[in-house]
Amino acid sequence: MRLVQESDYRFRIDPYGGMRVPGVVFASRALLPDPAADKSLEQVANVATLPGVVDASYAMPDMHWGYGFPIGGVAATDVDAGGVVSPGGVGFDISCGVRLLAADLDRQELTEPAVRGLMDGLDAAIPRGMSHRAVWTLHDARQLREVLAEGARYAVQQHHGVPRDLERCEDTGAMAGADPGQVGERAVQRGLGQVGSLGSGNHFLEIQAVDRVYDERVAGAFGLRAGQVCVMIHCGSRGLGHQICTDYVRVMERTAGRFGITVPDRQLACVPVTSPEGRAYLGAMAAAANYARANRQLLAEAARHVFDRITGRELALVYDISHNLAKLETHEVAGAARQLCVHRKGATRALPPGHPDLPADLHDAGQPVLIPGTMGTASYVLTGRPGGPAFASTCHGAGRALSRHQAAKVVRGQELRRRLEAGGIAVRGASWRGLAEETPEAYKDIDTVVDAAQGAGLCARVARLVPIGVVKG
Numbered sequence: 001m002r003l004v005q006e007s008d009y010r011f012r013i014d015p016y017g018g019m020r021v022p023g024v025v026f027a028s029r030a031l032l033p034d035p036a037a038d039k040s041l042e043q044v045a046n047v048a049t050l051p052g053v054v055d056a057s058y059a060m061p062d063m064h065w066g067y068g069f070p071i072g073g074v075a076a077t078d079v080d081a082g083g084v085v086s087p088g089g090v091g092f093d094i095s096c097g098v099r100l101l102a103a104d105l106d107r108q109e110l111t112e113p114a115v116r117g118l119m120d121g122l123d124a125a126i127p128r129g130m131s132h133r134a135v136w137t138l139h140d141a142r143q144l145r146e147v148l149a150e151g152a153r154y155a156v157q158q159h160h161g162v163p164r165d166l167e168r169c170e171d172t173g174a175m176a177g178a179d180p181g182q183v184g185e186r187a188v189q190r191g192l193g194q195v196g197s198l199g200s201g202n203h204f205l206e207i208q209a210v211d212r213v214y215d216e217r218v219a220g221a222f223g224l225r226a227g228q229v230c231v232m233i234h235c236g237s238r239g240l241g242h243q244i245c246t247d248y249v250r251v252m253e254r255t256a257g258r259f260g261i262t263v264p265d266r267q268l269a270c271v272p273v274t275s276p277e278g279r280a281y282l283g284a285m286a287a288a289a290n291y292a293r294a295n296r297q298l299l300a301e302a303a304r305h306v307f308d309r310i311t312g313r314e315l316a317l318v319y320d321i322s323h324n325l326a327k328l329e330t331h332e333v334a335g336a337a338r339q340l341c342v343h344r345k346g347a348t349r350a351l352p353p354g355h356p357d358l359p360a361d362l363h364d365a366g367q368p369v370l371i372p373g374t375m376g377t378a379s380y381v382l383t384g385r386p387g388g389p390a391f392a393s394t395c396h397g398a399g400r401a402l403s404r405h406q407a408a409k410v411v412r413g414q415e416l417r418r419r420l421e422a423g424g425i426a427v428r429g430a431s432w433r434g435l436a437e438e439t440p441e442a443y444k445d446i447d448t449v450v451d452a453a454q455g456a457g458l459c460a461r462v463a464r465l466v467p468i469g470v471v472k473g
Contacts, residue, residue, distance in 0.1 A: 001045060005029070009061075009456035013041065018264065019048040024056040026390070026456040031061050031444060040070035046264045047075045051272070052083025054333050054340065058390040060347050061452035062399025062444060067091065068267035071346035071400075074393045076331065079273045079339045084261065085281060086270035087252065089343030090326050092245040094285055095175075095292035096203075096236030097322035097348075098370040098396075099300055100381065101315040103229040103307060107209040110229055110468070114311055118207060119426045119469045121306035126205055126299060128198035128473040129430030135196025135298040136160070141188055147195055148180040151290030152297040152320075160301045167359050169320040170349070173297070174290050177328075179283025183240070184247050187284075191240030191291060196298035200430060201404075202397075202438055203235040203473035205303065206372075207426075208379060208465040218383055218462045221365035222318050230465060231303050231315055232379060234372055235473070236324065237292040244288050248281045273328075273341045282326065289325060296320055318381070319368035323348040323396035331391050342391050350384035350394040350459045369459050373398050373446035375427075375438050376420050378466050380450050382459040394458035398443040407442035408433060426469035435472060 003025075004012045011032070013023030023044040025032070033040050040063050047069055048057035054076055063072035068088020077083025110118075127133035136155075138144050146154045152173030155161055166173040198205060210228045213219045224230075237244075252269035255277050256262075261270060271277045297320075304315045326343045333340070351358055351367035358367055366383035373379045377398070384392055402410070411419075413432030416439050420427050429435040453459050 001041065003041070009452050013045055015048065019045055020053050021048050022056050023048050023059070025059045025063065026452060026458060027061045027063065028448065028452045031448060031452055033064060038065045040065045043068070043070040044073065046268060047073060049264055050075065050077060050084055050086065050268065050270060051261060052077035052081050054078050058393070060395035061449045062346070062395040062397055064399050066345065068265060069343065069345040072395055073345045074343065074347045074390045076340040076342040076391050077273065078333065079328065079341055083273055083341055084270035085273045085278045085326055085341050086268055086343065087245045087248050087281065088267045088269065089345050090245065090285060091324040091345050092242045093236035094241035094244060094324055095289035095322040096324045097292060097296065097320065098372055099233040099296040099320040100318040100368070100370050101231045101300055101303065102223050102318050103231070103313050103315050105229040105311060105313045106227045107229055108227065115426055115469060117310040118306060119428055121310055122205060122303060122471050123428040125302045125306050126198055126471050127196065128471065129200050129434065133197060134194050135302050138192055138195060141192065144188060144192055145180040147294045148183060148287035148290055149178050150174050151293040155294045155297040161297050165297060165317045168317040169293060170322055173293055175286040177283060178286035178290050180287050182280045182284040183244060183287050187240045187243035187247065190243050191238065194238040194240070195291060195295055197238060197295070198235050198299060198473045199238055200434055200473040202374070204375065205299065205471040206232045207468040208232055209468055210463050211378065211466040212464040214461040214463065218365045221362060222368050222381065222462065223316055224318065224381065224463050232370070232372060232465070233296050233299050235295060235299065237288040238295065240291050241288040244284045248284065251277055285326065289322060292322065293320065319370060321348050321368070321370055329391065340391070344393055346396050347393050348396045350388055350392050352384040352386040352388060352392065369394055371395060371397060371450060374440050374443040375470050375472065376423070376425055376440045376467060377446050378464050380446070380461060381463040381465065382461050385457055385460050388458055390458065395449060395453050398446040398449055400442060401444050402442040404437040407439050408436045410441050411436055411439050425467050427472070429472040438472060
């Protein structure tokens with residue numbers, strides 16, 4: 001593999017072996033993975049072998065090793081030229097994403113007793129960890145099918161939210177093309193009891209404050225100001241999405257040969273987008289995306305009730321964006337508009353100002369890009385940039401530097417909680433082990449990652465948020 005530095009924040013992997021396009025890595029030299037410990041650069045090259053892939057196989061500044069695709073990987077295939085869809089380019093937590101809400105409350109108004117009340121209230125109200133509690137108890141599979149078809153729209157119809165929430169949600173709360181009939185029975189059973197739950201791992205609900213505003217005009221359009229209290233929610237499609245990915249990886253492993261497809265890594269199992277199996281996967285994936293949007297909608301409503309009870313203040317949605325999806329989009333390739341299947345795995349859409357898919361009130365500001373740090377570190381709100389590379393995509397977080405097993409050896413959960421609370425960050429965790437696995441040392445430095453994302457032209461900083469309290473899965 002030959003890695004060529006093209007600029008401060010852009011590296012190129014020249015095609016070799018079966019690569020159809022180059023690999024492009026957006027990172028500083030310090031953020032590049034160690035090839036001896038992390039095979040994600042090799043995965044970038046492997047993705048470049050997929051049938052129909054166009055332009056390049058991209059990796060974001062937070063890249064690290066994943067299933068098939070690197071986490072932080074972006075690749076698009078040309079639908080009309082035999083382009084494929086690969087579940088490994090989406091991941092197991094389909095439509096895992098971030099939702100940010102802004103309170104009509106300043107940090108200086110939030111007293112210590114109020115912080116304790118909010119944290120205790122959220123601790124009780126937010127189901128998380130490996131339990132089977134959920135905010136919304138669905139009556140039967142029929143009601144689940146409504147969630148899979150209509151996502152956050154159905155939740156709002158059932159009085160779990162307000163219409164404005166949908167205006168500030170990607171795809172106005174429901175991804176087109178969802179086909180609940182393509183979701184297997186095992187996935188349905190796993191999904192019945194989990195809609196409205198945070199899950200575990202790196203998922204969280206965090207109370208934050210706007211620490212710094214970089215662009216007051218855009219921040220104002222987003223509904224943010226310096227010192228404002230916010231709530232950030234990070235979660236996905238729970239066991240339902242995991243099961244859908246598992247099911248369709250098996251389908252594609254069995255059927256890829258029928259289309260004459262061979263890949264260098266079995267985790268890149270794929271089929272043509274236009275094949276029956278490809279269409280079935282996209283229908284099931286969109287259904288899981290809608291489940292995830294409903295999930296975050298319900299958790300946001302639970303947080304709203306706690307805020308209203310403790311502070312008497314409201315929470316307004318800034319935006320909700322996914323970072324594990326494959327979407328059919330039109331982009332220019334070699335001077336012509338082409339329909340592409342854009343895989344974003346651990347990467348998020350970053351639409352620039354003026355994009356037709358933006359709501360009217362964000363037309364001049366661009367799409368809010370939400371990039372969380374990890375427990376105890378800052379998070380960022382950014383916006384898309386005109387002419388942004390990688391099909392208007394950017395990174396989704398800090399990116400792991402240590403595995404969960406390695407992180408648990410660095411610190412004990414009890415010690416980490418004491419350290420964070422000594423620094424003024426209240427913590428409510430589902431388990432001590434879960435806290436230890438998400439220690440800040442397990443992740444890359446978020447400020448360095450965001451510097452690279454902006455330096456590479458992927459997005460532009462709008463505001464920096466710092467934690468007040470975190471509810472961990």
